Amino acid sequence: MRMSKRMENLQPYLFVEINKKIAERKARGEEVISFAIGDPDLPTPEHVIDKLCQAAQEPANHRYPETAGLPELRQAIADWYHKRFGVSLDPGSEVLPLIGSKEGIGHIALCIIGDGDITLVPDPAYPVYSISTMLAGGQTYHLPLTAGNNFLPDLDAIPQEIVNKAKLMWLNYPNNPTSAVANIDFFNRVVQFARRHSIAVCHDCPYSEVSFDGYRPVSFLQADGTREVGIEFHSLSKSYNMAGWRIGMAVGNADMIDALMRVKSNLDSGVPQAIQYAAIEALNGPQNCIAEHNAIYQRRRDLIIEMLSDMGLEVQPPKASLYVWAKVPEGYTSVEFANDLLEQVGVVVIPGTGYGKYGEGYVRLSLTIPDAALVNGLSRLAGWHDTKRPFKPKK
Numbered sequence: 309m310r311m312s313k314r315m316e317n318l319q320p321y322l323f324v325e326i327n328k329k330i331a332e333r334k335a336r337g338e339e340v341i342s343f344a345i346g347d348p349d350l351p352t353p354e355h356v357i358d359k360l361c362q363a364a365q366e367p368a369n370h371r372y373p374e375t376a377g378l379p380e381l382r383q384a385i386a387d388w389y390h391k392r393f394g395v396s397l398d399p400g401s402e403v404l405p406l407i408g409s410k411e412g413i414g415h416i417a418l419c420i421i422g423d424g425d426i427t428l429v430p431d432p433a434y435p436v437y438s439i440s441t442m443l444a445g446g447q448t449y450h451l452p453l454t455a456g457n458n459f460l461p462d463l464d465a466i467p468q469e470i471v472n473k474a475k476l477m478w479l480n481y482p483n484n485p486t487s488a489v490a491n492i493d494f495f496n497r498v499v500q501f502a503r504r505h506s507i508a509v510c511h512d513c514p515y516s517e518v519s520f521d522g523y524r525p526v527s528f529l530q531a532d533g534t535r536e537v538g539i540e541f542h543s544l545s546k547s548y549n550m551a552g553w554r555i556g557m558a559v560g561n562a563d564m565i566d567a568l569m570r571v572k573s574n575l576d577s578g579v580p581q582a583i584q585y586a587a588i589e590a591l592n593g594p595q596n597c598i599a600e601h602n603a604i605y606q607r608r609r610d611l612i613i614e615m616l617s618d619m620g621l622e623v624q625p626p627k628a629s630l631y632v633w634a635k636v637p638e639g640y641t642s643v644e645f646a647n648d649l650l651e652q653v654g655v656v657v658i659p660g661t662g663y664g665k666y667g668e669g670y671v672r673l674s675l676t677i678p679d680a681a682l683v684n685g686l687s688r689l690a691g692w693h694d695t696k697r698p699f700k701p702k703k
């Protein structure tokens with residue numbers, strides 16, 4: 309079969325490969341403990357499922373949805389943004405439901421990027437930002453995220469000729485994979501930079517509700533003048549454990565929302581309506597599930613941090629996100645360390661380089677691992693450490 313040229317540059321998605329490796333081992337009868345994907349293991353809240361079941365019985369919801377989504381859903385998203393961040397949105401022009409935020413993140417590149425245009429993408433980062441740029445015919449310029457700059461891009465370090473050609477910039481806080489957070493001062497600087505150079509900003513914010521120790525992440529839309537330069541992507545996947553239902557949203561700059569709506573309405577037919585009703589219930593209904601989930605994730609975070617620290621790995625407890633970003637032991641690359649854990653003790657972690665070359669020296673562990681598997685995984689890590697002892701434990 310003769311495929312398009314762009315397929316030559318399109319590798320299988322990171323997790324497709326990782327899941328294949330896990331499946332092969334399971335087929336050989338090996339038990340694998342995975343700290344890999346950030347896919348909430350906790351169930352969708354009961355009242356949301358009840359609404360979904362009820363809506364599924366309604367024949368009106370068996371028909372095609374509108375790409376723009378139900379007006380009630382757009383209103384619920386606007387209300388939620390106001391309650392949560394104090395941000396006012398026009399539900400008619402500044403809100404667009406998505407079939408999971410990944411869908412919109414993929415499609416927005418088609419709205420802004422053409423042949424040879426540049427997208428500024430953090431490194432390490434969620435792979436879809438660069439892949440969608442490539443599919444749209446553009447090129448990615450990587451913005452290094454390092455411990456030295458608190459995993460925030462250094463906007464002043466971008467060469468002038470790149471700034472001149474850049475049309476789009478991606479940001480993501482709380483960050484996947486580094487778990488770093490950003491404050492409003494940083495977002496204000498981003499808005500000024502974007503205005504100065506006419507660069508559209510997409511802030512990807514699916515982890516704003518997953519936070520610990522009382523920390524509350526901010527929205528990009530809380531910065532001054534954001535609405536002139538950008539949009540924010542949000543998701544119900546992590547906030548309400550709804551990853552399997554596929555629903556998210558884009559909010560902000562009306563021109564970008566309109567362009568995304570135009571692309572989408574030509575390619576997809578929107579979010580199934582029963583799922584839209586479930587999302588309305590999640591956004592408008594009781595919010596105590598968020599604190600309950602975070603308490604569970606925080607306990608897991610603490611157990612993982614304790615174990616990794618005992619192993620002598622350098623690691624900061626994350627304030628938010630579903631991830632622990634840990635330095636690999638001296639003498640290992642990210643891939644070598646991840647492979648060693650898999651080969652020796654059947655534990656899956658993601659090598660930092662899966663998210664870009666600046667992820668070298670790190671691995672990512674997800675907090676979305678059920679408690680029994682977590683305990684098993686941690687004791688395997690302890691076992692690995694006991695047999696190897698390739699580096700000195702801190703304690």
Ligand SMILES: Cc1ncc(COP(=O)(O)O)c(C=O)c1O
Pocket residue numbers: 346407408409410411413434480484512514542543544545551555556
């Ligand atoms: C940074 C980031 N953005 C977007 C997504 C996609 O979320 P959704 O389930 O809404 O498509 C993920 C999923 O893991 C993510 O980590």
